[in-house]
Amino acid sequence: MGPAAHEVQRQIIDKALKLYVIDASGVALETGMGGRTNTIMQTCFFALSGVLPRDQAIAKIKEAIKKTYGKKGEEIVRKNYEAVDRTLSALHEVKVPDQATGTLKRPPVVSEEAPDFVRRVTAMMMADRGDELPVSLMPADGTFPSGTTRWEKRNIAQSVPVWEPDICIQCGNCGFVCPHSVIRAKFYHESRLENAPETFRSAPVTAYGFPETRYTLQVYVEDCTGCGLCVEVCPAKSLTRSGVKAINMRPKDPIQEPQKANIRFFETIPVNDRARVDFSSVRGAQFLEPLFEFPGACAGCGETPYVRLLSQLFGGRLIVANATGCSSIYGGNLPTTPWTVNAEGNGPAWSNSLFEDNAEFGFGFRLTADQHLALAQRLARELKDSLDPELVDEILAAPQLTESQIRAQRERVAKLKTMLLKRTDDKAKDLLSVVDQLVRRSIWIVGGDGWAYDIGSGGLDHVLASGRDVNALVLDTEVYSNTGGQMSKATPLGAVAKFAAAGKTVAKKDLALQAIAYGNVYVARVAMGANPQQTLLAFREAEAYPGPSLILAYSHCIAHGYNLQHGMHQQDLAVASGYWPLIRYNPALRRSDRNPFVLDSARPRIRFKEYAYNELRFKMLSHTNPRNFERLMGMAQQVVDQKWDIYEEMASRAGSRFHPDASVDLP
Numbered sequence: 001m002g003p004a005a006h007e008v009q010r011q012i013i014d015k016a017l018k019l020y021v022i023d024a025s026g027v028a029l030e031t032g033m034g035g036r037t038n039t040i041m042q043t044c045f046f047a048l049s050g051v052l053p054r055d056q057a058i059a060k061i062k063e064a065i066k067k068t069y070g071k072k073g074e075e076i077v078r079k080n081y082e083a084v085d086r087t088l089s090a091l092h093e094v095k096v097p098d099q100a101t102g103t104l105k106r107p108p109v110v111s112e113e114a115p116d117f118v119r120r121v122t123a124m125m126m127a128d129r130g131d132e133l134p135v136s137l138m139p140a141d142g143t144f145p146s147g148t149t150r151w152e153k154r155n156i157a158q159s160v161p162v163w164e165p166d167i168c169i170q171c172g173n174c175g176f177v178c179p180h181s182v183i184r185a186k187f188y189h190e191s192r193l194e195n196a197p198e199t200f201r202s203a204p205v206t207a208y209g210f211p212e213t214r215y216t217l218q219v220y221v222e223d224c225t226g227c228g229l230c231v232e233v234c235p236a237k238s239l240t241r242s243g244v245k246a247i248n249m250r251p252k253d254p255i256q257e258p259q260k261a262n263i264r265f266f267e268t269i270p271v272n273d274r275a276r277v278d279f280s281s282v283r284g285a286q287f288l289e290p291l292f293e294f295p296g297a298c299a300g301c302g303e304t305p306y307v308r309l310l311s312q313l314f315g316g317r318l319i320v321a322n323a324t325g326c327s328s329i330y331g332g333n334l335p336t337t338p339w340t341v342n343a344e345g346n347g348p349a350w351s352n353s354l355f356e357d358n359a360e361f362g363f364g365f366r367l368t369a370d371q372h373l374a375l376a377q378r379l380a381r382e383l384k385d386s387l388d389p390e391l392v393d394e395i396l397a398a399p400q401l402t403e404s405q406i407r408a409q410r411e412r413v414a415k416l417k418t419m420l421l422k423r424t425d426d427k428a429k430d431l432l433s434v435v436d437q438l439v440r441r442s443i444w445i446v447g448g449d450g451w452a453y454d455i456g457s458g459g460l461d462h463v464l465a466s467g468r469d470v471n472a473l474v475l476d477t478e479v480y481s482n483t484g485g486q487m488s489k490a491t492p493l494g495a496v497a498k499f500a501a502a503g504k505t506v507a508k509k510d511l512a513l514q515a516i517a518y519g520n521v522y523v524a525r526v527a528m529g530a531n532p533q534q535t536l537l538a539f540r541e542a543e544a545y546p547g548p549s550l551i552l553a554y555s556h557c558i559a560h561g562y563n564l565q566h567g568m569h570q571q572d573l574a575v576a577s578g579y580w581p582l583i584r585y586n587p588a589l590r591r592s593d594r595n596p597f598v599l600d601s602a603r604p605r606i607r608f609k610e611y612a613y614n615e616l617r618f619k620m621l622s623h624t625n626p627r628n629f630e631r632l633m634g635m636a637q638q639v640v641d642q643k644w645d646i647y648e649e650m651a652s653r654a655g656s657r658f659h660p661d662a663s664v665d666l667p
Helices: 005-014 024-030 038-049 054-072 074-090 116-126 173-177 190-195 229-233 253-266 304-317 326-332 358-386 389-397 403-421 426-438 449-455 457-464 511-516 532-544 564-576 608-612 616-624 626-651
Strands: 019-021 092-094 159-163 183-189 213-219 247-251 318-322 349-352 442-448 471-476 522-526 549-554 583-585 597-599
Touching: 024 038, 024 074, 038 054, 038 074, 054 074, 054 616, 159 213, 173 183, 173 229, 173 304, 173 532, 183 190, 190 213, 213 253, 229 247, 229 564, 247 253, 304 318, 304 326, 304 442, 304 471, 304 532, 318 326, 318 358, 326 349, 326 442, 358 389, 358 426, 358 442, 358 457, 389 403, 403 426, 442 449, 449 457, 449 471, 457 471, 511 522, 511 549, 511 583, 522 532, 532 549, 532 583, 564 608, 597 626, 608 626, 616 626
Parallel strands: 318 349, 318 442, 442 471, 471 549, 522 549
Antiparallel strands: 019 092, 159 247, 183 213, 522 583, 583 597
């Protein structure tokens, strides 16, 4: 799909080109620039092009750096200056020979193991040759296959996580926070290691009751973005090697080929049976197969771990209505799609409507699913005597609250489908078209704060007030992330954003209290980096609640202005400051005269400013307008204190002091 080394060399020789090389990424790392090489490459251009005298060009570049990054702080300006100064010494000319001698061949865009459509169509688009595709290769109905991100293998990370089995405590934290689903865990009988590659790592399972069982944590190195979140949250440290954890960032190149072999072997090990997994804990949830994998989100993204968790918990029966925004771009863009299916062919059904009507769109999913279920139940009753009366009765009466109950229902429905396939009458065909609806569907409405707090706020409020069984997940980055960082009603007081350049002067809208006011809406505010177990519990409670539910998920973002490797730590600080209290409001508790409002986080132990000052969205105001910065930080602290007092009082109430749910308290 691209020229071989010999062809490229031939063009360089024929065109008498001068060739220069620079390890720009190396210079960026040495000067504290992270993965940013724009200043370095700009310096190379002016040094080689002769547009301006070299010294004058460098002076102009530094002027531009000061103007562009000055408001972000002197430290950032200094790092950019140092990168410019180090660039020229790292720039080297390559002597071009008279003849081309290259023997390397460019690898194919996708593996030869990829499906035919991916090799013939998707790969062409990935190689920027989509215009060459003939119409004859396009699907007649426009349907593109899902689960195609697994064939991209973007290889964009220079450093990737490496697992140390002797140190690992098998807690599952690393995989739980991974934004790109590249860290997978399995347990299996030790006999499966018979044909394992020499470099394949494993350890005995540390849980009781699993003799002769091994555990492996496998990193998909070619799909990793190198964000480092996994290392950040790892609690296990070596007792003998300073600074070494159970998972550590290491250069990718030396381990890439061995790891590819390890991944191939790892995928021969069966995915763990959900019935054998206790996914009420983070430790157990790591063994659930993600049906959302390798998205094109930013390295260190704070949204995708929640979406991946959704797919792990409910993916086989999940229906997602997705608002336009970041989650619709990394979730449904061409040429590849991260949503996938399990070995049985079950997976999430996903669709994206407009920005402003996503809640109504998802509400339509709920109404449709209910209508299909009612139709399937009616037809099953009418055909019961001519099918298997006992089986039909079991299907219609089956509870579907636990994973084992849902699996049993799938098996019963599969038997019924087998019977229906043998029938030719119209009524049997009608039942066959909706029979899968007899397995309970999980309807989720997903979007960002720009949708939930602003443009789609009215629709979301309408759907939550409907009383129907829908679940809303708000990926709250507190800014319009996908469109470039504009202020939303979720943006906190004092933060700088587009349309709030002097700092936002209005406090963040409390969407949680707004929903709690209805009395019959399950509401949770979660922050994975502060309390992953509470996050997991909230997702499971929300899905199990037979009414509307709302989860507000703190999602760190590049728009916040800091290294996202520390994203989970910042989430923890947001909770520790009292700015983002962790709550769960479960109306089911009110029905048993218990307090439905649970405050899961402790009293604030740090000031709001200690959390905020780590983020450029707050900190930049201290450089541009220090007086206003101090004023807004003081006001923000007041808001935090007042909100905390409200939540603490609610958590101490008797259950009778909350709204009753009239829909279930009928005489």
